[in-house]
Amino acid sequence: MSFFKIAALTAIALTLGACQSLFQPSLKAPLNVKGDASEQIKPGCNDPDCPLVNIDTVHFPDEPQLDAAVERALLQMARTSPDAPLPASLKVYREQFLASAESRHSSYLQAKVREQHDGLVIVELASYLDDGDAHGMPGRGFITWSRQDHKALSLQDMLLPGQEETFWKLAKVAHNNWQIGNRLDQDFIASWPFRKTPNVTLASDGVILKYNVTTIAPYAMGLIEMNIPYQRLNGVLRPELFPGRS
Template identity: 65%
Template sequence: MTLAKLTTVAVLALALGACQSVFQPNMRKPLEVKREAWEHIKPGCSASDCPLVNIDTLHFPAQPQLDAVIERRLLQFAAAGGPLPTSLKAYEESFLRSAQSRNSSYLQAKVREQHDGLVIIELSSYLDTGGAHGNPGRAFINWSRQQEKVLTLQDMLVPGQEETFWKTAQEAHRGWLISTRMDQDPEFVKNWPFQKTPNIALTYGAVVLKYDVYTIAPYAMGHVELKIPYPRLNGVIKPELFPGRG
């Protein structure tokens, strides 16, 4: 091949690469994220135990649809089963208007990790309305950058494999009982059996299942996490969602 032909081939390759970079975003490069955080106390309060609202959220300039998903999920925590507030600001104003001393509300969204075109966001909440202790909450968002949508469990699983997935999760629960030695306490095993959870994350190291307090363990044990290594989910999780295969 002559030098002229080699030069032409190189130019074409560079041009093709440039086109791909323009029309196909680089999924290995983390999505840009901006943090927005604030804490406000009840207007006019100067005591040491003023009611407060603390909000720590995220914005994604390249995919603002994700901003709306995050805000809605945080507002679902805030609503606690009641009517959904129209915005985080509206929730703050409403909470502080009626809150009593020592009442507080915390809402947080953070990026747990990004890999293979996925953004894994962990949501946290803590509401203290004067009881013996506050009420904490947790949730995950598995955001597909390519599809620009939240992945549900059905999106993650090979069709027909949901039962197998939960059986594998139950095995992970048995492993957790053994690792914590709670398997040696018959009352614990009886009172805190395995349950399903909606909080599932496709993290790089494993599929993570997180449980709200009082779900599979007492409040004092916090938010239990079960981890299932990907090799145990061959044929269960869609192959393109395995790290490194997308």
């Protein structure tokens, strides 16, 4: 093969490589996010306490798998019992809720992007279900989405093998620090012991644990959030998940 043919083929290969890199999304650039908010009351209702559904969510045009994960998570938070079947969509949920809801009943569902860093999208989920009693029931959750793997990371995905017990010991230390910081007395500490939470995510400044009401404190203290600094998680968290190491 002549020198000129080799040079031509090399130029074509370099051009194709450059084109491919242009069309591959960079994990350093934030994922495109679009808001979608709506509120609807029960059709035909003119009462001041009409049932309503308020949904404030986000969509990811370039990551349809995350779109589906957010919708499913919100539908799970809207369930009033763990074994209740999930509606096919948020639209179906809204229709079903309004068709059967009584006066003063309402449902608020929200998904928002808390932050994006190191190829991760942290989606915070919130719910508030009000059945007309003195106070409704708030809920919180997280989706820790890996753009590289196109999936939500579970706690097992975040930790090195065999390190879950160590992780929860570190979480208990964070819980003790929270108790001390709030100057809680011995009666409170005895009545509200440490518990695990499913709401764990990888924020840029530490691993966040979020507790729903009445889990480790009375309803009046609201939703409690604790932080485990990354420097305490060496040998526990997968190395590639530390900020700046991906």
